[in-house]
Amino acid sequence: MKTLLKILASASAALVTLPASHSLAQPSETELERQASQARSIERIQRDYASRTDDTASARSLARGPRIINGRPIANDAKNWEWTVSIQRRNNHSCGGALISPGYTASGKGVVWRDDDTEPVWVVTAAHCITELELNLIKRGELTAVSGDVSLARRDEFGKNRRLDSQKVIAAYLHPDYDPKTNANDIALLQLEELENPVSNRRRSIGIAQDTQQSWLYAPYTSLNVMGWGTTLEGGFLSETLQQVRVPFVEQAQCAGSYASASNMGMSAGMICAGFSSGGYDSCQGDSGGPLAYIPAPGVPSPTRSAVLAGVVSWGSGCARPNLFGVYTSALAYRGWMARTIRQAETRDTNN
Numbered sequence: 001m002k003t004l005l006k007i008l009a010s011a012s013a014a015l016v017t018l019p020a021s022h023s024l025a026q027p028s029e030t031e032l033e034r035q036a037s038q039a040r041s042i043e044r045i046q047r048d049y050a051s052r053t054d055d056t057a058s059a060r061s062l063a064r065g066p067r068i069i070n071g072r073p074i075a076n077d078a079k080n081w082e083w084t085v086s087i088q089r090r091n092n093h094s095c096g097g098a099l100i101s102p103g104y105t106a107s108g109k110g111v112v113w114r115d116d117d118t119e120p121v122w123v124v125t126a127a128h129c130i131t132e133l134e135l136n137l138i139k140r141g142e143l144t145a146v147s148g149d150v151s152l153a154r155r156d157e158f159g160k161n162r163r164l165d166s167q168k169v170i171a172a173y174l175h176p177d178y179d180p181k182t183n184a185n186d187i188a189l190l191q192l193e194e195l196e197n198p199v200s201n202r203r204r205s206i207g208i209a210q211d212t213q214q215s216w217l218y219a220p221y222t223s224l225n226v227m228g229w230g231t232t233l234e235g236g237f238l239s240e241t242l243q244q245v246r247v248p249f250v251e252q253a254q255c256a257g258s259y260a261s262a263s264n265m266g267m268s269a270g271m272i273c274a275g276f277s278s279g280g281y282d283s284c285q286g287d288s289g290g291p292l293a294y295i296p297a298p299g300v301p302s303p304t305r306s307a308v309l310a311g312v313v314s315w316g317s318g319c320a321r322p323n324l325f326g327v328y329t330s331a332l333a334y335r336g337w338m339a340r341t342i343r344q345a346e347t348r349d350t351n352n
Helices: 008-014 027-051 056-064 132-139 209-215 250-258 332-351
Strands: 083-088 092-099 102-104 109-111 122-125 143-147 165-174 190-191 223-228 242-250 271-274 292-296 308-315 326-330
Touching: 027 250, 056 083, 056 308, 083 122, 083 132, 092 292, 092 308, 102 190, 132 143, 132 165, 132 250, 165 332, 190 332, 209 308, 209 332, 223 308, 292 326
Parallel strands: none
Antiparallel strands: 083 092, 083 143, 092 122, 102 109, 122 190, 143 165, 165 190, 223 242, 223 292, 242 271, 271 326, 292 308, 308 326
16 A cells, blocks of 8 residues: 555654754754654654555655645745644644634524634644544643744744744534544544734635535636645755645546555545646645635636635645645535534533
8 A cells, every 4th residue: 555644744743843943053962862853753653654554665755744845935925825824732833724714694594704804713624633642732732723924933033032823722623424544524623712912913714615616616727725834855844934836626536536546545525636647746744734725816817806715635645646636625515514513612602
């Protein structure tokens, strides 16, 4: 079996920490010990994966760490990234996610997903990012969501500590039919504590795909953007700056056919695909849970003026391999579940 699921990102990403600054000074003994420990841990993961898959090459590729393949950095003053969040374990990036905010119609029965800067307290991510470990961290207040800045650097160019908008995750809701064996229904919601004194004003929600957008959003060759933090050099550290890459939507039949002979993983109704037949551009381990979004290009006719969340990074066979596309959880397919889950949670909070 050669399939390298993005579900393994949870194990590998936790082993990588962010450098404190861009300084070229020699690492301290403590830092060297941490790097040695990281290397030993990655070796153990590789051995375990190889023993289960009998695929040493795929196991070695796990050491490459999380990254957007052949992407480009996003400038802090750019638009249409502000809803991207870094889900962190004890201040270390683990997975991605997107800020969402449900609003309600005048009747109170319908849901309108806002695309504004109302302080959001909900994140949509991949279910495989939320394991038993994360649930324990939530109980201890050690799982957080960082947003409002493209940079995760803890220090500025002058070596001073930087403040980032960090919210504790206070509850997690996995899709009840999530199957870790097949990655079906790979979606989850995180409820965040309210941010009383935000550092950044660059936080906003992204609208979720609507039924009326399906015909053009989930159509062959529709250009979509996937975002995440990750290494730009194999074996290196996580990127301190948010990266993005543009990939075209791929019909499920074509995607399923490409995986039929290359993987024991099948496609389910809630999965969508994006990427190039030639490979080269993709999301990868550690980008799990991050947004796949349609972003209108400036000056180009578009069916919408606002960014739309099309999917959530889920899994793939390796990264950016020819004819093996990235697989995402469809945001449209789970729009109803997200609305019901959030409404039930907020109703409970109001009644308590």
